Amino acid sequence: MENPVFLVGQSPDLAAFLPDNTMHCEKLTSLRNAKKTLRSCKPSLVILCVGSDDDISLCQSVAQYIRQGLVNQDTRIILMHNPTQQLDEVVWLEEYQINACLTASEAKAKFNASVLKRELATFEYIENTYRQHDAETELLVCITRFSRGDEKLTALLSTFSNALARLCHAHCSFEIYLENTSRFRVRGSDTASNDLAKTMQALLSEGGLPASLAQAIEEQHPQIHLLDESGGLEPVTQLITTHIGSYLAFPIVVYKRVVCLLLYLIPEQEMERVSMKQITIINKAAEQLTVLLERKQAESSLKKQYTRLRDTLLELKSTKQALAHNEKLASIGRMAAGIAHEINNPLSFVISNFSSMDSYLDNIIQLQSMQSELLTAIDIQQDQKAAHLKQSLSEFEEQAGIPFILEDIRAIVADSFNGLQRVKNIISDLRSFSHNQTGEKEVCDFSVLLDDTLKMMRYDLDNKVSIQRNVEFNGVLHTHSGLIEQVLVNLIKNAVQAMEKADTAEPVIQISAAEIDNMLHIRIRDNGPGMAADIQQKIFEPFFTTKPIGEGTGLGLSVVYNIMQRLDGSIHCESEPGVFTEFTLLLPLKQENAQAD
Incomplete structure (x- = not known):
């Protein structure tokens, strides 16, 4: 029950104190049990049953706990005592704040029942009043919530x-x-x-x-x-x-x-x-x-009008700045802007190699110094010192990894040469944007080409983006490898920058390649912020960029589009805002098949 009725006393048959058996009651026979029970609910009626002197102390403690300990003035407390018990009812009414004193006798059963029902009705009235006040307060609070x-x-x-x-x-x-x-x-x-x-x-x-x-x-x-x-x-x-x-x-x-x-x-x-x-x-x-x-x-209407007006003013300001920026770019030529946009990756790759080369040179110089000391000791026949230097030289070679350094130096030089060659190719190939230069095609392996591209971009990708590869194409391409690398670099770099700007959790770029209907389908998909439909329609336009002025030239994807056109291929974009962006490159394989025949 939400508001139960309790009988308090130590008599064996507490139910005998009730004038009828229609009232469901719970019994409390000890002060500890009473406190634990009364803390967990708000009773509607508590009947203090005094059948002997032992019940008086318990009933007084329970009444005092309800009124003072629980600060509960709403629960109705009735004192019900045997006719043989002579109690000072005035003390009970004043000190223990009970609501009525009744004598548990057969002659007064009907009167007692009416008093109990009246007290229950009084408690229900009090509770309804509280609920009504709570409902009124809640109603006013709801109206306040409407305002703010x-x-x-x-x-x-x-x-x-x-x-x-x-x-x-x-x-x-x-x-x-x-x-x-x-x-x-x-x-x-x-x-x-x-x-x-x-x-x-x-x-x-x-x-x-x-x-x-x-x-x-x-x-x-x-x-x-x-x-x-x-x-x-x-x-x-x-x-x-x-x-x-x-x-x-x-x-x-x-x-x-x-x-x-x-x-x-x-x-x-x-x-x-x-x-x-x-x-x-x-x-x-x-x-x-x-x-x-x-x-x-x-x-809300005023806010919308303000937002539209603000967006219009910002758009006008942005358009004015963009026109001034485009005019400035036109004055120095598209080629210069394209070169500045494209050569950053290979140059960063080459420059980073010099840091490793510098460390390697320190180790080689130290090795050479130790070898000179060893040769001097051998020449002047200091056998003991020579043996010690020989031991130190051997330990240094092992600790510094001299064999690996000598091997890696060649790889670094080769990679740096490829990076500089890549810069040369970019400078040459970017002219495709404004000139119909055909260029020379060559036979290349797409897997190797992708490896070289990712290797050159490793400093842009490390600890930033996870690359997932699924290349199911084992044939060869008869194409311009430098242009394909340029396309891949642009698309991967754009994906990395977009995910970094959007602070994408667990950024992933999926690169797949497969042959479908004599065409090589290359897909580059990221789980970044995606693009709206109106932006997708403009991404291949020259000078269109979503980046702030000074951070992007707007030439990257337009160069990619021109390269794909030059290679007799095509590029398509699919995107869903907040989910993904995927670029699909289509390259013809007819020339390869004809060559194989």
Whole structure:
């Protein structure tokens, strides 16, 4: 039970103190058990049963704990004692703040029963008053949330509707949204089941709005009326086991237009609990809610206008800056801008190699110095010193990894040469943007070409992006390897920069290649921020960039597009904002097959 009844005492048969057996009670026979139980609930009635002197101390302690320890003045406490027990009732009433003293005798059973029922009714009245105050407070809080909350209107209305349902003691409630004059959308609140909401939706869809509800919309004011057979809500009320006596129709009005109608069905036994005070509160809530909603809509409209105006001004400013920037680029030529955009990766790769070379040279110089000391010791026949130097020289070679250094130096020189050759190719190949230069084609292995590209970009990729490869193409390409590398570098670098800017969690670039219909399909896919459709339409245009002025030239993808056109291929882009971006390169394989034949 939410508010149980307790019998307190140590007599074997505490139930004998009750004037009848209709009341369900729990027994408390010790102070410890009483404190533990009373802390976890709020009882409606506590009957202190004094059958002997041993019960007096327990009952006094329990009464004192309720009133002082729990600071509970609402629970009704009744002292019930045997006729043989002579108690000072005045002390019990004043010191222990009990509500009544009764004698447990057969002759007074009917009187005792009436007193217990009266005290239970008093507790219920107090609790209902509290609940009513809580509902009124919640209703006012909901209205306050309308004025400062950022929630959607439907969420705010649902919260308000549930608070209003508790205020008017409704059995169930509905939110009826007016989409137009003849179309309505019904949402059941927390108190309405899905079946009731579906029945209400079907009722409004088939027969339209009943006259009892249409009046509230027409007058744009809350309506509380008795529900008779002509109310038009019989299909809904027939599904409710409780008899519905009245209804409250609460229209939500914004600028003299009803956007939603809140409907509450009130049980007949609860009708008397809806007082004029509650009706006044409901009417005032309607007035305040209308003012707040109109203000909220005006603020939203003003904010949208401000945002549009601000975006327009920013766009004009950005356009002006972009035109000035493009004019400046045109004055120095597209070639210079393209070169600056493209050669950064290979130059960074070559420059980073010099750091390793510098460390390697230090080790080699030290090795040479130790070898000179060894030779000098051998020449002057210092055998002991020579043996020691020989041992130190051997240990140094092992610690410094001289064999690896000598081997890696050749690789670094070769890689640096390839990087510088790549710069040369970029400078030559970028002229494809403005000139119809054919260039020389060669036979190349795509897997090797991809390895070289990723190797050259390793300083851009390390600890930043995970690369997943799935190359299912084992044939050869008859194409310009430098141009293909340039395309791959541009696309991979763009993906890395986009994911870094968006702070993508666990960034991944998937690179796959497969032969389909005598065409090599190369796909480069990232899990970055993606692009909107309007941006996808412009990405291959020269000088178009989403980066701030000074950080991007807008030539990268336009160069890629021209290269693919030059290689008789094509490039396509698919993207979903917040999910992925994928570029697909299509290269013809007919020349390879013809050569193989």
